[in-house]
Amino acid sequence: MSTRTLAAVAVNAALVVAAALTLLPLAWMVSVSLMPAGEASSASRLLPSAPTLVHYRELFTRLDVARYALNSALLATGITALSLLLNSMAGYAFAKLRFAGRDAIFRTLLAALVIPGQLGMLPLFLLLKELGLVNTYAGVVIPGLASIFGIFLVRQHALSLPDSILDAARVDGASELRIYWSIALPSLRPILVTLGLFTFMGTWNDFLWPLIVLSDERMFTLPVALANLLGEHAQDAEIMMAGSVVTVLPMVVLFLALQRQYVAGVSGGVKG
Amino acid sequence: MSAATTERQGRAAALLVSPALAAIVAFFFLPVVAALALSVTDFDIYALADLANLRFVGVRNYVRLAADPTFRTALWNTAFFVLVAAPLSIAVSLGAALLVDAKLARFPTFYRTVLFLPVVTTLVAAAVVWRYLYHPRFGLLNHALGVLGVAPIDWLGDPRWAMLAIVLMTVWKGFGFNMVVFVAGLRAIPPRLYEAASLDGAGTLATFRHVTLPLLAPTTTFVALMTVIGDFQLFSEPYVMTQGGPGDRTLSVVLLMYREGFRWWNLGTAAATAFVLFAIILALSALGLLVRRDDATDAGVAVGAHEAAHDGAHDGAHDDTRAGAPRAGEQA
Numbered sequence: 001m002s003t004r005t006l007a008a009v010a011v012n013a014a015l016v017v018a019a020a021l022t023l024l025p026l027a028w029m030v031s032v033s034l035m036p037a038g039e040a041s042s043a044s045r046l047l048p049s050a051p052t053l054v055h056y057r058e059l060f061t062r063l064d065v066a067r068y069a070l071n072s073a074l075l076a077t078g079i080t081a082l083s084l085l086l087n088s089m090a091g092y093a094f095a096k097l098r099f100a101g102r103d104a105i106f107r108t109l110l111a112a113l114v115i116p117g118q119l120g121m122l123p124l125f126l127l128l129k130e131l132g133l134v135n136t137y138a139g140v141v142i143p144g145l146a147s148i149f150g151i152f153l154v155r156q157h158a159l160s161l162p163d164s165i166l167d168a169a170r171v172d173g174a175s176e177l178r179i180y181w182s183i184a185l186p187s188l189r190p191i192l193v194t195l196g197l198f199t200f201m202g203t204w205n206d207f208l209w210p211l212i213v214l215s216d217e218r219m220f221t222l223p224v225a226l227a228n229l230l231g232e233h234a235q236d237a238e239i240m241m242a243g244s245v246v247t248v249l250p251m252v253v254l255f256l257a258l259q260r261q262y263v264a265g266v267s268g269g270v271k272g
Numbered sequence: 273m274s275a276a277t278t279e280r281q282g283r284a285a286a287l288l289v290s291p292a293l294a295a296i297v298a299f300f301f302l303p304v305v306a307a308l309a310l311s312v313t314d315f316d317i318y319a320l321a322d323l324a325n326l327r328f329v330g331v332r333n334y335v336r337l338a339a340d341p342t343f344r345t346a347l348w349n350t351a352f353f354v355l356v357a358a359p360l361s362i363a364v365s366l367g368a369a370l371l372v373d374a375k376l377a378r379f380p381t382f383y384r385t386v387l388f389l390p391v392v393t394t395l396v397a398a399a400v401v402w403r404y405l406y407h408p409r410f411g412l413l414n415h416a417l418g419v420l421g422v423a424p425i426d427w428l429g430d431p432r433w434a435m436l437a438i439v440l441m442t443v444w445k446g447f448g449f450n451m452v453v454f455v456a457g458l459r460a461i462p463p464r465l466y467e468a469a470s471l472d473g474a475g476t477l478a479t480f481r482h483v484t485l486p487l488l489a490p491t492t493t494f495v496a497l498m499t500v501i502g503d504f505q506l507f508s509e510p511y512v513m514t515q516g517g518p519g520d521r522t523l524s525v526v527l528l529m530y531r532e533g534f535r536w537w538n539l540g541t542a543a544a545t546a547f548v549l550f551a552i553i554l555a556l557s558a559l560g561l562l563v564r565r566d567d568a569t570d571a572g573v574a575v576g577a578h579e580a581a582h583d584g585a586h587d588g589a590h591d592d593t594r595a596g597a598p599r600a601g602e603q604a
Contacts, residue, residue: 097282180288226396
């Protein structure tokens with residue numbers, strides 16, 4: 001074998017091993033979720049002796065997981081829709097409209113990106129408590145209404161919209177809001193898809209804030225419900241794994257379906 | 273541009289910008305300022321019931337924290353976690369990026385997808401899965417070690433192993449993200465430099481050391497900074513896997529803040545804890561900027577990009593693409 005063939009074998013073998021190690025925890029999660037109750041802890045098996053959906057059935061009947069999934073889906077959809085609207089409006093204006101203080105405001109926003117989110121959580125909780133929004137869906141949505149990163153991402157892409165087209169619309173008598181809605185938004189579609197995907201997945205996966213703001217079990221999102229379930233069912237590995245599958249699966253499917261947009265956002269967002 | 277147009281644009285801009293700005297000011301900027309105020313009060317459960325019980329205490333919360341063994345433990349645990357997890361994660365990410373980007377690799381897109389998968393999984397669910405993977409009796413890890421003849425280890429119950437177990441899980445969960453960033457950095461290196469190195473007779477290792485690594489330095493700095501900042505916000509993993517134990521061995525700063533604030537309602541102490549974390553992150557960002565010698569825009573945006581895509585690294589109300597800065601992820 002030539003050195004090159006040898007190198008090719010080494011590279012591809014390393015990739016196979018890396019992929020197998022990466023997938024192993026997820027594969028084990030699925031496998032255990034299909035085992036009869038108690039099999040994971042007694043038999044130390046890798047695969048179920050007789051695959052069963054009984055734990056999924058229990059999750060969706062007795063443990064009301066459909067409700068948590070619905071909460072997660074509703075909150076993620078709501079936050080995604082609202083924040084896409086607010087961020088795209090602001091991002092477009094920062095890129096293409098002239099107004100007093102524009103650059104100063106934008107610089108302030110960017111500087112604030114280094115502030116960790118946990119910092120404002122305690123007063124925000126007190127504020128929402130005053131407003132009667134603790135333990136409501138609105139309380140979960142509120143901190144997600146707009147995001148500095150989202151505004152930035154939209155602005156960077158809106159900068160490349162040709163001014164000639166916007167000016168032509170102005171000459172034709174279109175209002176500025178009309179131009180935003182009918183010209184800017186459609187051309188910004190690719191970046192809005194990426195941003196929407198980030199937001200949706202980020203909200204679905206979010207844990208600390210919903211954990212803080214929601215106390216009524218019926219309002220829990222999937223991650224909060226899953227952590228809560230661990231309290232009663234820590235011994236039932238099979239049920240916990242089935243719950244993990246239900247929580248993770250929608251994100252995996254979404255990612256596989258839209259991974260081109262997602263990965264473009266990761267590598268693009270970095271370059272700025 | 274005519275004065276009328278300018279005025280028209282100004283009005284439209286006000287309409288377009290104010291909703292987002294109002295949300296960010298009311299639900300992010302003001303709470304952060306309020307947190308600073310909170311951190312110099314003795315806000316506790318009595319003040320929560322009646323604000324008349326609130327007193328100004330100056331820097332007493334900070335002084336107390338500095339002397340508090342639990343806080344020191346949390347700070348040390350978090351620093352230990354960052355010191356082990358960040359370099360490991362960066363090394364694994366770079367290795368994976370080199371493999372996926374190698375000319376000899378077959379099906380690179382497939383592998384990139386597979387290696388990225390843990391990044392999009394829900395952090396809490398991943399932590400649950402790893403909790404069982406680490407189970408001393410039937411966990412997959414001890415099972416595999418048993419085949420090799422290694423006696424079972426109580427990964428999450430043994431103070432010597434618990435934090436390392438969390439490190440391993442975090443690296444698994446997050447390396448795919450940095451891998452994609454590294455691949456983008458690798459692709460930005462001009463091919464002619466590799467051709468030149470090859471003409472000079474440089475071997476694979478020499479080329480890596482003298483071409484790839486130096487040209488990748490800006491990407492590496494960025495990745496390192498983001499990873500370290502994200503890792504300092506460790507929360508969900510210990511919350512789900514160990515509750516901070518055994519014996520506070522995996523208690524992190526954010527987990528302590530959560531307990532102080534939302535379990536015991538010592539909001540003054542909790543706010544001071546959060547500000548110590550912020551000071552650390554700020555100092556690291558400044559350091560990163562010095563290394564990078566780039567403008568502030570880049571760093572800020574970098575944080576946002578990372579947190580947004582990273583599933584809120586370790587969770588935050590504002591992580592991911594939400595009001596204000598972080599997640600972030602992971603995120604999580």
